[in-house]
Amino acid sequence: MPYVNIQVTREGVTAEQKEQLIAGTTDLLWQVLKKPPELTFVVIDEIDTDNWGHGGRSVTARRREAQRKPPAA
Template sequence: MPYVNIKVTDEGVTKEQKAQLIKGVSDLLQDVLGKDPNTTYVVIDEIALENWGTGGLQTDEYRKLHSS
């Protein structure tokens, strides 16, 4: 019973993209480990940019400093 937790920033990931992630992860676990997709759990958490940090900064601030 695999459990996969995907965390992404909340920047407009569509329902269709989430469906692709869930199917893709389930298919990968089936292909690589022989796991049954019917017992594979995939959870997608969307995290606000101010709750995600990189390099000691909130993601939006990090991006401003490292863009271009």
């Protein structure tokens, strides 16, 4: 019984895109591992950018800074 957890930042992922992720993930597990779709669980978590970080800083802070920087010449 596969369980797949997909985490994305909460930035407008549509219901249609989520359906595609669920269907595609389920299909991939069937194609590669022959795991029955009816026993495959896919959960999508949407995480606020304030709660998602890397390199010691949140995605929100990184994007805010990127908007302030002038484009490289």
